[in-house]
Every structure is written in C-alpha cells, then in structure tokens.
Amino acid sequence: MKKIGTYFGIGCVVAIVGMFFSELCGSIFNGMEYESACVLGMGIYLCVVVVTCTGIIVSKIDSISNKEK
Helix, strand or coil: CHHHHHHHHHHHHHHHHHHHHHHHHHHHCCCCCHHHHHHHHHHHHHHHHHHHHHHHHHHHHHHHHHHHC
C-alpha cells in the first residue's frame, strides 16, 4: 500500500510540473496563439514523460532478467 501512495505522489508532482511547462511554452512561443502554444508545450512534455517512463520500464525488465541468470 505504501508503494501506491508513493507512485500517486510522484504522479501528482509530474502532473503539476506538466502544467507549469505548458504555461512556460505558452509564453516562449509568443508568435503562436496562446492556446496553441500551450497545447504544443503539453505535447512536448508528454513526449519527454513517455520516453523517460519507457526507459525506466526497460531498465527494470533488464535488471530482473539479469537477476534470473
């Protein structure tokens, strides 16, 4: 049960960071409409999160398979 709470907390922090990153991209890409720039920022952030989570999962799978050998 403690792991679920930890992962829930990490997920909340990641979501809050994503909102701030989206807001930041809305300001950085000032040549675009604000809403479109925020959506672009959220897309960039989601790409980074997916790649990071995939790397974590693959490294966990590799470490489990190395323990079995």
